[in-house]
Amino acid sequence: EAGVAQSPRYKIIEKRQSVAFWCNPISGHATLYWYQQILGQGPKLLIQFQNNGVVDDSQLPKDRFSAERLKGVDSTLKIQPAKLEDSAVYLCASSSPTSLEQYFGPGTRLTVT
């Protein structure tokens, strides 16, 4: 079974630029999550999708962050414009429909200079 795929693995941008991350969940997983992990901290949930609908985006900074999952499969997270404090690892996860056990991708390490 293929795991959660994410790209790119690393990205360096200047502040005020825009960036997009891509995630492809495990086949059959209807629920998809985007997390932000700042160095030394646990992941913080940004947004949760059930199929192509948003379940929870209460911690997503909507003035600069957006996410979509148009066909209920892969998803894109965008930051525009980026700030220095957005430097973090962005993790995508998906969960099985029965147990809700989460499986994570390798993450995208973003550095904003």
Place this chain on the structure above:
Amino acid sequence: KQEVTQIPAALSVPEGENLVLNCSFTDSAIYNLQWFRQDPGKGLTSLLLIQSSQREQTSGRLNASLDKSSGRSTLYIAASQPGDSATYLCAVRHNNNDMRFGAGTRLTVKP
């Protein structure tokens, strides 16, 4: 406020020792609790998932327990090995679907 705390933040043990990692949560209305391992520069690897109706789960040398009434979970690692060195994170899914992670315990097992 739903908070998850992991203590200690870092732990160093000699190879072969048994050890316990702790996770505490403030809101006992949980749906499940999941333990993860994170290696430097990598994503999270699921170790054990405990549903709210369960008291413990075991996988190989790992055993996780859950006590909802006291708001605690422990991860027991038997006969630790240098390959167990990593950061261990617990994540609590509450009944309102809110997901909270602890900051993790960084474990070092010395040969």
